[in-house]
Every structure is written in C-alpha cells, then in structure tokens.
Amino acid sequence: MNIDEKIGKIEPKIKEPSFLENKGLSNEVGYYIFDYDPKYELKVREEVSRLTNKYSSNSSYPFSIVEFDLYEIIIDILNQKGYLEKVFKFEEKKGIKFTTKAIINLLKLNSDKNLIVNYILERTPNNCVVFxxxxxxxxxxxxxxxxxxxxxxxxxxxxxVMFFPGKYSGRDLILFNTIEGSNYYRAFPLIHR
Incomplete structure (x- = not known):
C-alpha cells in the first residue's frame, strides 16, 4: 500500500466504535502506532493537522482529537522552568551528549514523575483521541x-496514536528506519499492511 492509501485509512479507523471504545486486540488498552517512511513526514503532518482541525473540541463530532507534539512539549517545559536559554549555553560549553543527559534528568524521563507524561495527562480531555x-x-x-x-x-x-517516522514491526520500533529502539509490545499498528 502506498503512503496516500495508508494515510487515507486513518480517519475511517479512528471513527470505528471499537477504536473509540479504546479497545485494542484482546480488549487491551488502545495504543496504536502509525509508522511511515520518514520521507513522508510533511504529508503525515498535513493529515494530522487536517484531522485535528476537523475534530476539534468545538465540533459536532462525538470525540475530539488532541495533538501533542513531543518536541514542542520539551521546549514548553524548558521554557516554563526558565531553562531554555540555559540549555543553549550549556550545550555550547558541554556538548550535545552531556546536554541531552541533563535534559533527560530535568524532565525526569526515567521516573514515575515524567514531566512529559504529566503534561499530556493534565491536558487530555474525556472523549478524545490523542495524537x-x-x-x-x-x-x-x-x-x-x-x-x-x-x-x-x-x-x-x-x-x-503515535505517529512514528520509521518502522514498527508490532514489536520493535526503528526510528528513521535505522535507529533500533527498545521493544514495545503493547501498541498495535493503526493500519495493517
């Protein structure tokens, strides 16, 4: 299936009653991954924007779509805490690896108090689909x-639904089709090939 066909299946899928009832296969919680070749990033962004605007919270649809851009969340949190400019200066002095580690610690990404997860939780209304x-x-x-x-x-x-620029085998996430990640077993492919 080409990218246009795959993108065209997103809207019908998210309107399915079983999807909206948040049941994946075997009645597990509905977490989905829409994987795509990174070269189609702009096409995918365009469709996400179209769907988010169409299903906004003030629409007549029975659900809304709330988009969380993970990069924008990082910038927002760093800005709110007054660290954004400090991070730029820190990177100049210490380098990207050291700075990345410091940001991971600041955002508590490896703990139960993960600031990105909390950011999403605090801004997720009922009757929505999270992108x-x-x-x-x-x-x-x-x-x-x-x-x-x-x-x-x-x-x-x-x-x-996580929009993932890379491959998802149903088990492994491979960012940009080259960077192997840890296994993630609880998500389902949004669109089956």
Whole structure:
C-alpha cells in the first residue's frame, strides 16, 4: 500500500466504535502506532493537522482529537522552568551528549514523575483521541518507547496514536528506519499492511 492509501485509512479507523471504545486486540488498552517512511513526514503532518482541525473540541463530532507534539512539549517545559536559554549555553560549553543527559534528568524521563507524561495527562480531555507527534524532532532527548511505556501505565481512558517516522514491526520500533529502539509490545499498528 502506498503512503496516500495508508494515510487515507486513518480517519475511517479512528471513527470505528471499537477504536473509540479504546479497545485494542484482546480488549487491551488502545495504543496504536502509525509508522511511515520518514520521507513522508510533511504529508503525515498535513493529515494530522487536517484531522485535528476537523475534530476539534468545538465540533459536532462525538470525540475530539488532541495533538501533542513531543518536541514542542520539551521546549514548553524548558521554557516554563526558565531553562531554555540555559540549555543553549550549556550545550555550547558541554556538548550535545552531556546536554541531552541533563535534559533527560530535568524532565525526569526515567521516573514515575515524567514531566512529559504529566503534561499530556493534565491536558487530555474525556472523549478524545490523542495524537502523539514530533517523535523524530525530539530524538535523541526523548525515545518513543519511553513515552509509550510511561504513558501506558497512566492513561487508559482514551485511544492514543503515535505517529512514528520509521518502522514498527508490532514489536520493535526503528526510528528513521535505522535507529533500533527498545521493544514495545503493547501498541498495535493503526493500519495493517
């Protein structure tokens, strides 16, 4: 299936009653991954924007779509805490690896108090579908499996779709089709090939 056909299946899928009832296969919580070749990033962004606008919270549809761009969340949190400019200066002095580690610690990405997960939880209304975007932009600070694993433990009332620029085998996430990630077993492919 080509990318246009795959993108065209997103809207019918998210309107299915079983999807909206937040039941995946075997009645597990509905976490889904829409994987795509990174060269189609702009096409996918365009469709996400179209769907988010169409199903906004003030529409006549029975659900809304809430998009969370993971990169924008990182910037917002750093800005709110007054660290954004400090991070730029820190990177100049210490380098990207050291800065990335410092941001991971600041955002508490490896703990139960994960600030990105809390940010999403605090802004997720009832009767919505959550779209997670910005996975590629947030790398290497944020790894998608980290967000999914932590979010899965706390958010189970609404379906969640991660838009992933790479491959998802149903088991493994491979960012940009080259960077192997940790396994993530709880998500289902949004569109089956």
């Amino acid at each position: 997670l975007t910005g996975v590629g932009k947030a790398y290497p600070i944020l790894r998608s499996h980290n967000v999914l694993n932590n979010l899965h433990q706390k958010l189970d009332e609404v379906p969640v």
